[in-house]
Amino acid sequence: xxxxxxxxxxxxxxxxxxxxxxxxxxxxxxxxxxxxxxxxxxxxxxxxxxxxxxxxxxxxxxxxxxxxxxxxxxxxxxxxxxxxxxxxxxxxxxxxxxxxxxxxxxxxxxxxxxxxxxxxxxxxxxxxxxxxxxxxxxxxxxxxxxxxxxxxxx
Amino acid sequence: xxxxxxxxxxxxxxxxxxxxxxxxxxxxxxxxxxxxxxxxxxxxxxxxxxxxxxxxxxxxxxxxxxxxxxxxxxxxxxxxxxxxxxxxxxxxxxxxxxxxxxxxx
Numbered sequence: 001x002x003x004x005x006x007x008x009x010x011x012x013x014x015x016x017x018x019x020x021x022x023x024x025x026x027x028x029x030x031x032x033x034x035x036x037x038x039x040x041x042x043x044x045x046x047x048x049x050x051x052x053x054x055x056x057x058x059x060x061x062x063x064x065x066x067x068x069x070x071x072x073x074x075x076x077x078x079x080x081x082x083x084x085x086x087x088x089x090x091x092x093x094x095x096x097x098x099x100x101x102x103x104x105x106x107x108x109x110x111x112x113x114x115x116x117x118x119x120x121x122x123x124x125x126x127x128x129x130x131x132x133x134x135x136x137x138x139x140x141x142x143x144x145x146x147x148x149x150x151x152x153x154x
Numbered sequence: 155x156x157x158x159x160x161x162x163x164x165x166x167x168x169x170x171x172x173x174x175x176x177x178x179x180x181x182x183x184x185x186x187x188x189x190x191x192x193x194x195x196x197x198x199x200x201x202x203x204x205x206x207x208x209x210x211x212x213x214x215x216x217x218x219x220x221x222x223x224x225x226x227x228x229x230x231x232x233x234x235x236x237x238x239x240x241x242x243x244x245x246x247x248x249x250x251x252x253x254x255x256x257x258x259x
Contacts, residue, residue: 015178
């Protein structure tokens with residue numbers, strides 16, 4: 001069964017709009033009964049996905065468009081981010097363990113995708129057809145009458 | 155939403171008091187402030203993070219850059235009283251034990 005999107009937000013690839021996206025995602029997840037901590041984490045992870053597309057798919061160009069779709073299934077809330085930019089570096093987008101690094105090995109960057117993996121139950125990156133990328137993020141819904149509270153190991 | 159960054163203290167031992175959300179849009183402002191505050195050698199730079207309700211990985215990357223520059227210059231780089239939100243993203247990044255963090259009342 002194909003689920004209809006609850007939300008389709010098309011936006012310019014302007015970093016200053018990320019605050020608008022965060023506010024929308026926060027409000028939506030609160031309406032679905034997620035705990036405050038889970039909402040905070042999911043807002044961060046969706047923000048990271050959008051920032052990842054802006055930086056790496058569009059090379060920080062601000063005159064492009066991308067679309068965030070949000071829908072619910074029986075078990076999950078799904079966020080689907082569709083961009084029309086350059087293919088992402090799949091190796092950089094692979095999941096890896098984050099271990100406390102040696103101070104001398106600290107390097108900025110490359111962290112956002114790993115935060116997405118640590119927050120969502122499922123994250124997939126796929127080519128978006130002839131152009132661009134499709135990033136799908138799934139978050140398990142709280143059981144009816146309960147508030148979902150994620151037990152993170154961090 | 156832009157960042158407010160107030161610089162306190164003398165050159166060589168200053169504190170940057172940061173207020174607002176740190177994300178891909180605003181993190182260049184924090185990076186610039188840390189770069190300007192960094193002594194050529196020695197001293198200290200403290201970044202007061204209690205007024206930050208949200209920080210993403212670009213903010214973390216900015217702090218990592220500051221830390222690396224400080225190490226190269228034998229400068230102490232201290233995170234002061236990070237908010238719960240900042241602490242959480244540092245923990246998720248496995249960096250909460252890497253930075254020097256001090257909590258002030």
